[in-house]
Amino acid sequence: MSELELHQIIYEAILTQIQFGVRRYKDSLSSADETGRLFCVSVDTVQSVYRRLKKEGYISLMRNAGAKVIMSYDDAEIEQHVQTYFSLRKDALLDMSRSIQPLLGNIQWIGLKYASPDTLDTIEHLSDKHTNHTFVMWHYLEHKYVALHNNILMRLARQVYLFFHVPFFNIDRHVRSISSSEQIMETLNLCRGHNWAALQELIDSWQNDLCSSLHHFYTDRITFEAPGNQMDFRWSSYKKPNQLCYSLAMELLISICQGVYLPGSLLPAMEHIARDRNISISTVRRAVGLLCSIGAVKSSRPYGMRVLPFSESLEHCDFSQPVLRQRLIDMLESLQILALSCRSVAELTLRSLSAESLRHWLQTLSSLKERPYYNVLPYVVLDLIAGHVPYQTIRTIYSELLRQLFWGNPLRGMKGSLETMNALLEPYLTGLLTRLEEGNTSAFCDMFEEMMLHDLKESADYLQKMGIQEAGYVLVPE
Secondary structure, eight states, rough: OOOOHHHHHHHHHHHHHTTTTTSSSTTTOHHHHHHHHHEEEHHHHHHHHHHHHHHHSSEETTTTTTEEOOOOOOOOHHHHHHHHHHHTTTTHHHHHHHHHHHHHHHHHHHHTTTTTHHHHHHHHHHHHOOOOOHHHHHHHHHTTTGGGGGGHHHHHHHHIIIIIIIHHHOOOHHHHHHHHHHHHHHHHHHHHHTOOHHHHHHHHHHHHHHHHHHHHHHHHTTOOOOOOOOOOOOOOSSSSOOOOOHHHHHHHHHHHHHTOOOOTOOOOOHHHHHHHTTHHHHHHHHHHHHHHHHHHHETTTEEEEOOOOOHGGGGGOOTTOHHHHHHHHHHHHHHHHHHHHHHHHHHHHHHHHOOOEEEEEHHHHHHHHHHGGGGHHHHHHHHHHHOOOHHHHHHHHHHHHHHHHHGGGHHHHHHHOOOHHHHHHOOOOOOOHHHHHOOOHHHHHHHHHHHHHHHHHHHHHHHTHHHHHHHHSSSSOO
């Protein structure tokens, strides 16, 4: 995670505590050194947060006295901050409270199940040592996913923590009690005792309590109706969402995979793309250069950039390119999140489908039988889920992760001929269709999870064969 992202999280945590009255006038903040240790960031990052809070008039900074809160809010002002904050985010927070368990419940369980003894000891030591609840939960977040070796997952978990947990933990005493050090200790004891069934029940129970607490909080406490539009949850899987070249390359790659630009055809001229999207020609060149490095297109002078069939993409890849290697790791990490959450998210989605939506699923999967490209089956099912899952938080996250999978274009040429791929995936396609027609939701989800885990393992193996050894660290559970 970038220092800029960590800066924002620490800033929001302290600002929320001041505005919600957790930190009052003349209260001292921890030193920059201590805060840096607590949040596992550099002193420079903490100092930049403190300077920002000072510039905005919330704290003072003195060499001998350190950082102190100088903003004085009375109880009425604090209550107004709480009312305004939560009323502006009501729809998004309630939606997120329902989304966390199906999206992250199994991932948390896997992360804790595979956590090393040293990781468990570290969680216990720091959770027992510190009473600052924001820090305790941040520290728990930082370590419970570490075994998965997934930077995109950490970026997602931190964004959820910032949007949902930080404000709620600082306002609701019941939430602090159900996410206390005693609860963390119970989790650690179950991990050390290898009681995985009870651990799953505890995680589910904790998430359900959080969801219930938030609903009661809105019913009992929030009376203010915020004017204007609600604030949505937003997330990008990139460290720097403003890097347009990656977004543009992804858009063009998806268009190629969907047949908008057929093999042998030419991409639009770079000048036309730049003018059409109102971006610089240099951004377009970087995006097209990235497509060349993954073997999606090839220069065909003087005509332009010609689209390559996926069977030729591998021989035109340049795996020495650091940017390409990173994009392929992004793909693998996104695939891991999808594979570990797809069963519960698919079950949630299928149980919410209307008769008309179910017919759409059947028609979409049946239409694949008429096409010779079964290798798109995982993408098609994930796209159906992203379009029909009842919670906006999951739709946002799944849509973003699905886009990252298209960076795996070079792997398509490694998985054998078209006939080999069709033979491998045809039983999955037939089985998913049969279970959908029978209304056997549980069996459908089991088969889909099996297919996704197989794809995850296969992709990790292929990336290691290509010399991208970092792929070996991404956890592929049994």
